[in-house]
Amino acid sequence: MSALLTVENLNVSYGAIKAVQNVNFTVHDNEIVSLIGANGAGKTTILRTISNLTKPTSGHINFQNQDILGMDSAKIVSSGIAQVPEGRRVFAGMTVQENLQLGAFTRDKGTNLKSEYALIYDQFPILKERRNQDAATLSGGEQQMLAMGRALMAKPKLLLLDEPSMGLAPLFIEKIFDIIKTVNAQGVTVLVIEQNANQALKIADRGYVLESGQITMTGTGAELLASDDVRKAYLGG
Amino acid sequence: MTLFIQQVIKGLMLGSVYALLALGYTMVYGIIKLINFAHGDIYMLGAYFGYFFIKVLHLNFFIALILAMAVSAVIGVLIEYIAYRPLRHSPRIAVLISVLGISFLLENGMTYLYGSDQRSFPQAIKTVQYHFYGIQVSNIQLIIAVTSVVLMLLLTYVVKRTKMGRAMRAVSADPDAATLMGININHTISFTFAIGSALAAAGGVLIGLYYNSIDPLMGMTPGLKAFVAAVLGGIGIIPGAAVGGWLIGILETMVQATSFSAYKDAVVYAMLIVILLIKPTGILGKNKREKV
Ligand SMILES: Nc1ncnc2c1ncn2[C@@H]1O[C@H](COP(=O)(O)OP(=O)(O)OP(=O)(O)O)[C@@H](O)[C@H]1O
Numbered sequence A: 001m002s003a004l005l006t007v008e009n010l011n012v013s014y015g016a017i018k019a020v021q022n023v024n025f026t027v028h029d030n031e032i033v034s035l036i037g038a039n040g041a042g043k044t045t046i047l048r049t050i051s052n053l054t055k056p057t058s059g060h061i062n063f064q065n066q067d068i069l070g071m072d073s074a075k076i077v078s079s080g081i082a083q084v085p086e087g088r089r090v091f092a093g094m095t096v097q098e099n100l101q102l103g104a105f106t107r108d109k110g111t112n113l114k115s116e117y118a119l120i121y122d123q124f125p126i127l128k129e130r131r132n133q134d135a136a137t138l139s140g141g142e143q144q145m146l147a148m149g150r151a152l153m154a155k156p157k158l159l160l161l162d163e164p165s166m167g168l169a170p171l172f173i174e175k176i177f178d179i180i181k182t183v184n185a186q187g188v189t190v191l192v193i194e195q196n197a198n199q200a201l202k203i204a205d206r207g208y209v210l211e212s213g214q215i216t217m218t219g220t221g222a223e224l225l226a227s228d229d230v231r232k233a234y235l236g237g
Numbered sequence B: 001m002t003l004f005i006q007q008v009i010k011g012l013m014l015g016s017v018y019a020l021l022a023l024g025y026t027m028v029y030g031i032i033k034l035i036n037f038a039h040g041d042i043y044m045l046g047a048y049f050g051y052f053f054i055k056v057l058h059l060n061f062f063i064a065l066i067l068a069m070a071v072s073a074v075i076g077v078l079i080e081y082i083a084y085r086p087l088r089h090s091p092r093i094a095v096l097i098s099v100l101g102i103s104f105l106l107e108n109g110m111t112y113l114y115g116s117d118q119r120s121f122p123q124a125i126k127t128v129q130y131h132f133y134g135i136q137v138s139n140i141q142l143i144i145a146v147t148s149v150v151l152m153l154l155l156t157y158v159v160k161r162t163k164m165g166r167a168m169r170a171v172s173a174d175p176d177a178a179t180l181m182g183i184n185i186n187h188t189i190s191f192t193f194a195i196g197s198a199l200a201a202a203g204g205v206l207i208g209l210y211y212n213s214i215d216p217l218m219g220m221t222p223g224l225k226a227f228v229a230a231v232l233g234g235i236g237i238i239p240g241a242a243v244g245g246w247l248i249g250i251l252e253t254m255v256q257a258t259s260f261s262a263y264k265d266a267v268v269y270a271m272l273i274v275i276l277l278i279k280p281t282g283i284l285g286k287n288k289r290e291k292v
């Protein structure tokens, strides 16, 4: 298995706050990797840095053996990294379909995206029903699906997911994690960030535990699920 | 009744020009949350470019209009690049000071170069009056109204149907999420300034043709009124700018036709205060309730 994404010695600060300290991790081709951690551990900061929304103080981020740190966002997306941000962040005032179309922005050369919408609508039938509806009027779970569909429209090699289960009912959470597995089976590598350690580690090939900006543990999903420390800290004993 | 209709027509015509200007305010506000008070001065520059192309280069009116729009678009983009972009992450007050600086620079620069006197705008199109049922309309009024409506329809098409228009809406809605789509925020902002400035310039040239006179301070009052129009319609909302522009135009001409004509500007500003008190989000504005 070759490394698709490598993060090396990453440090990110917000003024005096060191949000991420010396973080190292790897995501291999076709894996699902989960990064778990409590509120404020620095999870979102890491994903934002990968997508160049936040500038690190030092470190390296390699994607397909190319240094992507500080690379233009359009280039990052077209090289194959798509992100479903924390809180979904669908575009309000635009329809579901326009949101999907924006997901394909870097590939959108005025060509017909119809067959691609169809693929997304197959995976998320609810979006098809709502395709002409303002994205802001969708429920939280529907918005999560839209945000995932939108990211998939970029045809990514690596999908970054920031707390996809946040604020969703248990049934919906199951559904979202099922979809993540399906997407992965279709050949998309997944890096998922979660506080919901149980679900995230169940589907993960490998996982990392992030505490106060530092990686404190790593192992396969099953190993971490079985670990006492993880159980105590994230799974309620 | 005919007098009333006559005033409505005049108001709609004047309102079209306010609407063209208000669109620039609203688009720029929508995308970078900045009230660009130098926008009225781009309208003035547009009128001067129109003057130059018609009077000096003897170009056809519509060609002069398009060229004035193009040159002003470039200037609008440069202003944003030089004076606003470096301050994008600074406190809002710093950007506002920069905006006022640009406004003074354009007004005083033009006064320095070409004097503060009014110049008569060339009669590029001969005025013809038409009469229907006692109502009088000139070809100039029709040209202003039709040109404005065509430009607004074009804008609607660009914003609704093109890739750049979608990028503009996405950046307005959520710049970070737009970046995650691979949208270049800087290019999108430049594009917005280009379009807004071109529309303002069109307004300036059309008003030059109508009033036959231009001067370096001609942008101040219409600039403020267009700002009121944008707020009235709902700042950041494109159709709102058109609605606001027409309403302000009609209101102003109505007041002018009464014995209170001296207060026509005061009425417009009073309107701003009333909107801010009653419905701060404007006529088409939604009272925002964000979903989390
Ligand atoms: N823009 C910012 N300015 C200042 N501090 C910030 C900023 N963003 C995050 N931080 C701080 O950095 C630390 C890590 O934040 P981050 O959002 O990465 O955490 P997280 O693991 O995603 O948390 P959560 O699970 O609550 O989303 C926190 O202490 C937070 O307060």
Ligand SMILES: [Mg+2]
Pocket: A043, A044, A045, A086, A162
């Ligand atoms: Mg977070």
